[in-house]
Amino acid sequence: MTALIEARGLHKSFGAVVAARDVSVMARRGERVGLIGNNGAGKTTFVNMVTGYVKPDRGSILLDGIDITGLPPRVVSRHGVSRSFQMPQLFQSMTPEENMLMALGIARSERLSSWRDARTPDLMAELHDLLARFRLGEYRDRSIAALPGGVRKLVDIAMAVTRRPKLLLLDEPTSGVAAEEKFPLMDVIMSALAGGEVAVLFVEHDMEIVARYAERVLAFYDGRVIADDIPTTVLGNEEVQRYVTGIVQ
Numbered sequence: 184m185t186a187l188i189e190a191r192g193l194h195k196s197f198g199a200v201v202a203a204r205d206v207s208v209m210a211r212r213g214e215r216v217g218l219i220g221n222n223g224a225g226k227t228t229f230v231n232m233v234t235g236y237v238k239p240d241r242g243s244i245l246l247d248g249i250d251i252t253g254l255p256p257r258v259v260s261r262h263g264v265s266r267s268f269q270m271p272q273l274f275q276s277m278t279p280e281e282n283m284l285m286a287l288g289i290a291r292s293e294r295l296s297s298w299r300d301a302r303t304p305d306l307m308a309e310l311h312d313l314l315a316r317f318r319l320g321e322y323r324d325r326s327i328a329a330l331p332g333g334v335r336k337l338v339d340i341a342m343a344v345t346r347r348p349k350l351l352l353l354d355e356p357t358s359g360v361a362a363e364e365k366f367p368l369m370d371v372i373m374s375a376l377a378g379g380e381v382a383v384l385f386v387e388h389d390m391e392i393v394a395r396y397a398e399r400v401l402a403f404y405d406g407r408v409i410a411d412d413i414p415t416t417v418l419g420n421e422e423v424q425r426y427v428t429g430i431v432q
Contacts, residue, residue: 186245187212187382188233188350193242195228195406202228203239204406210350210399212380215373217387217397217414219427224403226386230352233384234266235259247349263349269358271339275328279319279338282327284310286342309345316375317341333364340372344381351376353385357392365389369396390418390428402427 186209195203203225210216218226231237233244235256244252251259273282287306314320317337322330327338336356343351356372357365373396376383387393393400393414400417402410404426410417417423 185248186210187214187247188384189245190229190233191243191245193229193232193239193244195232195237195239201406203232203242206242206406206408208401208408208411210382210384212349212382214382215396215398216382216384217393217400218384218403219387219390219393219400219417219423220403221427224427225406226403227354228406229403230266230354230384230386233259233350234264234352260346260348263346264352265343265346265348265350266352267336267340267343267354267356269355271335273327273335273339273342275326277327278324279327279330279334279341280310280314280323282338283313283342283345286345290345290347313341313344318371318375331361331364333360333368336360336368337371341375344375348381351381351383353383355386355388357387357389365392366395394418 189209191207193203193206206225206229218229220226228237232239235251235254235258238253242252243250246262246264249262251262284306287310291306314323317340319334319337319341322334327335340353340356357368360368369392397414399412400410400414401408402417402420402423404422409422409426410420418428
């Protein structure tokens with residue numbers, strides 16, 4: 184199957200620090216790919232290059248065969264790339280419904296004079312569908328500031344989905360979530376995205392999450408991808424155990 188997203192020979196330095204060294208990876212439509220590696224390994228730099236927040240020094244990024252290398256985030260988003268952040272980017276005084284309606288209004292702004300005009304029948308139907316898929320109905324009218332961390336994560340990811348992306352990048356979706364919430368949270372996320380063609384790349388430090396929800400795993404170390412395979416193979420790789428999981432000292 185043809186790659187949806189393909190990075191070719193990406194290189195990025197910040198002064199004397201090399202954050203990406205000849206990174207070449209790909210993902211197919213509908214694929215679930217986990218990105219692992221210690222802090223500073225190059226995961227976030229890779230995500231930032233794909234989403235346009237960082238321009239690579241050299242190399243290229245193709246989305247559906249279109250070169251999106253170095254385009255600004257807003258333009259990359261229009262091509263079909265969305266992301267969520269480690270810390271949810273939400274308006275704390277607003278409700279999940281208001282946050283999501285704003286995102287929908289902005290995503291469909293070509294049909295609206297303002298996001299505040301988003302309460303049209305078709306967008307309200309889309310909002311209700313997203314609330315149901317991400318199991319947010321009971322929280323829809325509560326203040327974001329009063330919600331548990333896991334629910335805020337779901338709202339943030341649901342907002343990223345409003346753009347109907349081809350590629351969705353999730354930055355540590357279980358970070359800051361209570362241990363007993365992490366599997367239910369990922370179950371909801373993966374269920375909400377099931378059946379579509381959106382490729383999901385998620386950065387994660389919890390190897391249990393990676394083993395359970397990733398179809399493929401990319402392991403980063405020192406700006407390089409040191410393993411790219413199914414979870415059992417990557418997590419059993421000696422380099423990964425030495426440099427990422429710490430099993431081999």
